[in-house]
Each structure stands twice: as structure tokens, then as C-alpha cells.
């Protein structure tokens with residue numbers, strides 16, 4: 001350290017002033033430079049993700065023209081599992097170890113098991129979210145692995161475990177693909193707690209939990 005004499009201070013105060021004024025603007029430049037770098041890093045992740053998605057093997061065919069189920073399949077809803085074995089990856093252990101059973105159409109079945117025992121996997125297998133390693137699932141005498149994914153998934157219904165509501169009207173949430181007329185939607189028995197009075201077309205932001213019991217009349 002040294003104590004600058006008054007004379008010396010007089011000499012450098014010009015520099016100090018200049019340094020301060022440049023230094024202050026440098027600060028803003030630093031901030032914007034770092035913001036730009038972060039933005040670039042974020043944008044590059046998008047590119048990385050696209051290239052990652054390009055390498056994902058695609059699912060099975062959407063429609064298998066030579067093997068399409070009848071228009072009213074599944075008529076009864078008999079589900080038969082034959083020695084169903086499922087694993088999530090080639091080298092991973094089996095999650096379902098050869099399940100064989102039969103569900104009669106119209107029955108209400110509860111699948112019970114501890115966390116991680118494969119309940120969700122079993123339901124996912126009905127939609128072919130995971131393809132079986134071995135074994136078959138037969139619904140009303142159609143082996144579901146032989147038909148197209150669109151044909152399969154459009155004929156089965158599911159209310160998923162995590163409740164998801166899309167932004168939009170309740171009508172849109174009940175029928176996102178717009179396949180049913182307003183009349184049909186009204187015929188659906190809907191019990192909405194608290195939001196019962198909303199009409200079908202008014203956008204109704206639903207912020208409360210709603211319990212929806214839906215019973216689609218068979219659309220024949």
C-alpha cells in the first residue's frame with residue numbers, strides 16, 4: 001500500500017473517472033453476453049433433442065392393411081393373456097414373468113399388487129406401449145400384436161392414473177378428437193362437481209378437482 005499524495009491524486013482522478021464510466025457500461029455488456037451464451041446453450045439443446053429423437057426406433061405400423069379388425073371389434077371384451085412376458089429393454093430383467101389368465105367380457109377386474117409389481121405394465125401391454133418379449137394377448141380372438149397400433153388403441157379406452165385436463169372446454173376434454181355429436185356428449189352421463197352449470201361451448205377454466213364419471217353409450 002501507499003498513500004497517494006494530493007498531487008498524485010489530482011493526476012489520477014481523471015483515469016479513475018474514465019475507468020468508472022467504462023467499467024459501468026462493461027457491467028451491462030457482461031450481463032447481456034452471459035444471457036446470450038445461456039440462450040445459445042438452450043437453443044443447442046433443441047438441436048441435440050431433435051437428433052436424439054431421430055435415432056429412436058419407431059413403433060409398429062399404425063394400420064396393417066391386410067389384417068384389420070372388424071368395425072365392431074371388440075364385441076364382447078374377452079381378454080386372454082397367454083404366457084405374457086414383458087421387459088422394458090433387451091438386457092433388462094423381466095417385469096412380467098409369464099402371466100396366463102382370462103378375463104371374461106363385461107367383468108370388472110381389479111389388479112392388485114405392491115408398487116413396482118407390474119400393474120401399469122400390464123395395462124400398458126394392452127395398448128402395446130411395450131411389446132411383449134414372449135407370449136400373446138388375445139382380445140375377442142384377435143391377437144393384438146398382429147393388428148395396427150391405431151386400430152388397437154382407438155378401440156380401447158383408458159382413464160390414466162395421472163389426471164390430465166387439456167386447456168379448453170370440458171366438451172373438448174371429453175371428446176378431444178371431435179368424434180361425437182353434441183347430442184351424444186350430452187347423453188353421456190357426466191357428474192361434474194361444482195362445474196355442472198357450464199354449457200358445453202363456453203370455455204370454462206377448471207381449476208378445481210373434478211370427478212368425472214363417464215359412460216359412453218356404445219356408438220353403433
Ligand SMILES: Nc1ncnc2c1ncn2[C@@H]1O[C@H](COP(=O)(O)OP(=O)(O)O)[C@@H](O)[C@H]1O
Pocket residue numbers: 088089095113114115116117118119120121122
Ligand atoms: N419405462 C420403464 N422403463 C424401465 N423399467 C420400468 C419402466 N416402467 C416400469 N418399469 C419397471 O417395471 C416394474 C413394474 O413397474 P410398474 O408396472 O410401474 O408397477 P406398478 O404399476 O405395479 O407399480 C418396476 O420394477 C419398474 O421399475
Ligand SMILES: [Mg+2]
Pocket residue numbers: 119120121
Ligand atoms: Mg403403476
